[in-house]
Amino acid sequence: MSIEETPEGLCLPLTLRLRGGLHARPAARLAQEAQRFAADISLRSDEASADAKSMLDILSLALPDEAHVTLVASGADARQALEALAVCLDALRD
Structure with missing residues (x-):
């Protein structure tokens, strides 16, 4: 896991490994x-960005399996948030 510091906050690039993509349950x-x-916290693809705290925003990205995304977080617990979300996404693998 490679968390990078940027002017926007901390960024963590990931590749989704979710059969069926990032659908409702994940x-x-x-x-x-x-x-x-x-x-x-936001979830960004090449085309758009979504509030990672909103299921509907996440679904609006319509991310397929193997999509390259970036989690971006800013705030006091940004690093912990990115680490936890990476673990969460890994646990959701089918």
């Missing part, structure tokens, strides 16, 4: 996990 779980943190 999107809900990801949003639920993100809501545990005070940090502002």
